[in-house]
């Protein structure tokens with residue numbers, strides 16, 4: 001579904017130049033549910049914006065759903081965004097119009113595309129995100145978590161193949177966070193939509209099978225879940241870090257370069273710049289200090 005190769009994004013202003021993505025490689029399969037974690041400023045929103053066709057990379061390539069985004073002109077890129085992508089913004093105010101009802105908010109993107117039976121479809125989507133009977137509620141009459149559900153319904157209005165959510169649980173408590181996470185999981189399973197969720201909430205990422213960590217605009221490491229998170233719901237605090245629920249893997253990029261997770265480097269007392277040895281052992285390879 002998504003393939004990024006050596007992606008670079010540089011923001012240039014008069015005085016400064018910020019390298020937000022520096023040679024990022026990423027592959028996400030159709031139907032996957034993936035979380036992207038990373039510190040503030042690590043390039044998470046930049047990555048999502050490039051995948052959504054809202055921003056163009058400075059170098060490298062992006063393919064989504066078999067299409068090369070770099071070949072699109074501005075109009076094609078806008079159509080691609082409208083038809084293929086559902087987006088939940090990091091800034092909540094960008095998702096919703098507070099003076100309109102929930103159902104009118106969901107109908108808006110359908111008005112732009114001229115879709116038919118908008119009211120029925122809006123209500124169906126609101127049912128799907130768990131807001132039955134709140135069709136007529138104004139946004140200000142809904143809680144933060146409920147507003148996020150409306151934002152998710154809006155993102156689904158055009159039947160996207162790819163649902164991108166930037167910090168969808170930024171301002172809700174951990175219980176609501178898990179409920180919203182379960183909603184993404186349900187949508188992923190029932191609609192088959194590929195989902196990428198950006199977060200720095202480690203609890204949220206613990207609910208997902210695949211967690212990609214990005215640091216300094218590059219993929220740092222990848223974590224794959226050990227067991228079903230539902231069993232662990234009761235032990236919420238234990239899940240405060242994905243390391244407690246996921247196995248962490250170093251990732252080899254397309255050029256054969258390995259980025260070793262920081263914790264392993266610290267354990268091996270390596271700072272970078274030292275020589276390491278890769279030895280063949282019985283069922284694999286072992287990395288050790290020279």
Ligand SMILES: Nc1ncnc2c1ncn2[C@@H]1O[C@H](COP(=O)(O)OP(=O)(O)OP(=O)(O)O)[C@@H](O)[C@H]1O
Pocket residue numbers: 011012018019020038039040041042043044045046047090200
């Ligand atoms: N439009 C822009 N112009 C200039 N610099 C930008 C722009 N957008 C982002 N940046 C810079 O690029 C880097 C990555 O920003 P980005 O928003 O992708 O980070 P993030 O991981 O989403 O952070 P957060 O968790 O705080 O949302 C930051 O240093 C940021 O200041």
Ligand SMILES: [Mg+2]
Pocket residue numbers: 044045046090166
């Ligand atoms: Mg961001």
